Amino acid sequence: MKKRKLGSTELEFTTIGFGSWAIGGGGWKAGWGPQDDNDSIAAIREAVSAGINWIDTAAVYGLGHSEEVVARALRDVPRSERPYVATKCGRNWSSDGSLRGDPSAGRIEQEITDSLKRLDVETIDLYQIHWPDPDEQIEEGWEVIAKHVRAGTIRYAGVCNFSVAQLDRIHAIHPVASLQPPYSMLRREFESELLPYCRTNSIGVVAYSPMQKGLLTGAITKERVANFPESDHRRRDPMFNEPKFSAISAFVEKLGAIAAEYDRTAAQLALAWVLRLPEVTSAIAGARRAGQITETAQAGDWTVPDDALQRIEPLLEQLAKDLA
Numbered sequence: 001m002k003k004r005k006l007g008s009t010e011l012e013f014t015t016i017g018f019g020s021w022a023i024g025g026g027g028w029k030a031g032w033g034p035q036d037d038n039d040s041i042a043a044i045r046e047a048v049s050a051g052i053n054w055i056d057t058a059a060v061y062g063l064g065h066s067e068e069v070v071a072r073a074l075r076d077v078p079r080s081e082r083p084y085v086a087t088k089c090g091r092n093w094s095s096d097g098s099l100r101g102d103p104s105a106g107r108i109e110q111e112i113t114d115s116l117k118r119l120d121v122e123t124i125d126l127y128q129i130h131w132p133d134p135d136e137q138i139e140e141g142w143e144v145i146a147k148h149v150r151a152g153t154i155r156y157a158g159v160c161n162f163s164v165a166q167l168d169r170i171h172a173i174h175p176v177a178s179l180q181p182p183y184s185m186l187r188r189e190f191e192s193e194l195l196p197y198c199r200t201n202s203i204g205v206v207a208y209s210p211m212q213k214g215l216l217t218g219a220i221t222k223e224r225v226a227n228f229p230e231s232d233h234r235r236r237d238p239m240f241n242e243p244k245f246s247a248i249s250a251f252v253e254k255l256g257a258i259a260a261e262y263d264r265t266a267a268q269l270a271l272a273w274v275l276r277l278p279e280v281t282s283a284i285a286g287a288r289r290a291g292q293i294t295e296t297a298q299a300g301d302w303t304v305p306d307d308a309l310q311r312i313e314p315l316l317e318q319l320a321k322d323l324a
């Protein structure tokens with residue numbers, strides 16, 4: 001699979017990364033319902049076989065569980081074939097599964113220790129502040145992360161969900177290796193200010209939810225949403241509910257028809273569309289069972305033809321108006 005350099009780092013990431021939010025399972029506020037760890041492990045191994053060379057996880061996914069499952073899946077993978085692992089910090093949780101932001105120095109120190117243990121590694125390849133929450137503590141947390149980069153516990157430091165103003169504040173303390181923003185056909189706010197900022201400052205971009213949590217695969221029907229378990233947070237996501245859901249479903253049908261003209265699927269087109277921008281290092285494709293990533297990994301080598309991009313653009317403009 002094609003690789004792109006992550007900003008000014010020495011890491012070369014495959015254009016598709018493996019996203020491990022859903023494999024954290026249910027039992028917490030942002031869960032995806034029950035998940036069989038054997039399915040998760042099969043999905044991760046399939047990603048490695050497909051040539052994906054990096055995995056994105058977070059301490060908070062399943063309250064530590066996703067990191068543990070990633071470690072279990074990679075245990076028997078020969079060292080030379082092992083993907084890079086990126087994780088995140090700055091969230092804390094309570095026993096009832098509720099979350100709160102906490103990038104304080106003490107919390108980040110504790111989280112680094114806990115993630116190294118759960119991931120069973122001596123160095124974290126990419127360590128990211130998950131949310132700039134609370135805003136006034138981002139410098140405090142970033143300084144601790146910078147200290148660990150200097151000590152070698154962390155190779156590179158990045159952030160997710162930061163604004164340009166927040167990036168500016170921490171970039172002055174220690175270089176930001178990467179930004180992880182939401183970016184998909186249904187969420188394009190990254191394009192206006194963050195994209196030029198990342199280009200100018202050589203910050204790598206790893207796009208999250210590029211298939212909009214599965215909506216752009218064409219596999220999400222009204223019936224399926226109605227049958228989502230209560231602990232699948234997508235039940236409460238406005239894009240999975242009316243009036244947005246019908247407008248999105250109609251768009252995805254058209255997307256699937258365009259993709260089929262190129263012997264591709266809607267999911268592959270959604271991912272390759274994100275990768276049309278050279279500033280995007282990689283699209284993080286979530287998967288929770290075998291089969292899914294084999295399909296989506298193929299998007300990593302596909303350049304969407306210009307005529308397809310030109311036909312998609314007016315559909316997206318219309319959809320944006322319908323969803324506004």
Ligand SMILES: NC(=O)c1ccc[n+]([C@@H]2O[C@H](COP(=O)([O-])OP(=O)(O)OC[C@H]3O[C@@H](n4cnc5c(N)ncnc54)[C@H](OP(=O)(O)O)[C@@H]3O)[C@@H](O)[C@H]2O)c1
Pocket residue numbers: 018019020021022056057130160161180207208209210211212213214215217219267284285286287288291292293295296
């Ligand atoms: N930094 C942040 O704040 C943040 C936020 C969100 C995500 N992320 C990262 O980005 C990753 C990707 O985002 P995401 O997981 O939200 O969504 P996504 O990649 O847009 O969609 C993933 C979901 O789509 C479905 N799917 C995947 N492949 C499929 C296929 N071939 N056919 C049919 N359905 C398929 C699966 O769910 P079902 O099978 O259940 O439908 C899967 O869990 C996350 O795992 C996480 O690592 C980060």
